[in-house]
Amino acid sequence: MKNIQNTALACAMGALLAGPAAAQSVTIVLAHEEPADATTSAAHMSAMVFKDIIETRSNGDMVVDIQAASTMGNQRERMELTQADIIQVNIAAIGGLAQFYPAINAIDLPFAFPDEIVADHVFDGPFGDMLAENIYATTDLRLLAVTAGDFYVFTNSTREVRSPADMDGLRVRTMSVPSHLAMMNALGAAATPVPWDELYSALETGVVDAQHNPIPIVAVGNLQEVQRYATVTNHLYGADWWVTSDLFLNNLTAEQMRIFTNAVEAARTAGRGAKMGLRATQFGTAFLEENGIQVYAPTPEELSQFRDLAAPAVMSVLADEIGDDAVALAEAMLDAVATAEREIYGAD
Structure with a gap:
């Protein structure tokens, strides 16, 4: 840059x-x-x-x-x-x-x-x-x-989540970001915007069941105190x-x-x-487990289920709600990711 x-x-x-x-x-x-x-x-x-x-x-x-x-x-x-x-x-x-x-x-x-x-x-x-x-x-x-x-994990207080089917009906806190809202709704959850400074209380009182953030951010907010399950999806890079x-x-x-x-x-x-x-x-998956959270790492096949639902939904909301600039930026980013993988790993 x-x-x-x-x-x-x-x-x-x-x-x-x-x-x-x-x-x-x-x-x-x-x-x-x-x-x-x-x-x-x-x-x-x-x-x-x-x-x-x-x-x-x-x-x-x-x-x-x-x-x-x-x-x-x-x-x-x-x-x-x-x-x-x-x-x-x-x-x-x-x-x-x-x-x-x-x-x-x-x-x-x-x-x-x-x-x-x-x-x-x-x-x-x-x-x-x-x-x-x-x-x-x-x-x-x-x-x-x-x-x-850092990459996001998904946490909730209700049940273990292994696939999108397990997210049905969960009220998931997101930021007021259209791509986050579209992603969670596409996975079957009920996306619910909540300000960061209200998140702990919202989880504690059951206003929402779940949230997604990198583990160090979970620790910053003490969210491990009000969650029981974590799924290591690594779906976003925050x-x-x-x-x-x-x-x-x-x-x-x-x-x-x-x-x-x-x-x-x-x-x-x-x-x-x-x-x-x-x-x-300090704040890897061991931190979650030490605080009584059950951690699950999805298989590649399970992750593909999340990806196949979430990515098209976000691309659709970029096109419909934000516009051509957002779509062009997403496409340019994917091209840059592919180039970076070739340069770093020699990937095809």
């Missing part, structure tokens, strides 16, 4: 043309929704790495104020504050971006990504550049990095989306932009490593 580097070059050229200027101190408000605990949150770990590089390499002339646990508002509010340059860096979820750039629902095409390495290759390559350009054209927000990705605005970037000097770019790249690497480390050491 080259959009931030290109912006840095433009700022540097502007500084050279304008002549020398005294650098002003900069405060960067970085906001995310996870707990302020780097031992359990990959988002917060990446934020801390970002803060460390910014502050040490600027000799304190640049300061990062991390606002965790949604203290700066919900997903939509944080996006709006980023557009207004009140938040300088927002670590968003796809549900937040989708409210401003609906075509991004295409990223949640079920079973599109076979593993993390392919996903990272796709987002770091030409597809990621194109996606960043599209987001900017629609929202005026700059996509800085896609990081800290990532953190770092966004900023030109209102912020255009006021940085060339040297400040250099430090900022370096910090973003380091945070991308740290976030991905932290997510994988958390899964390996």
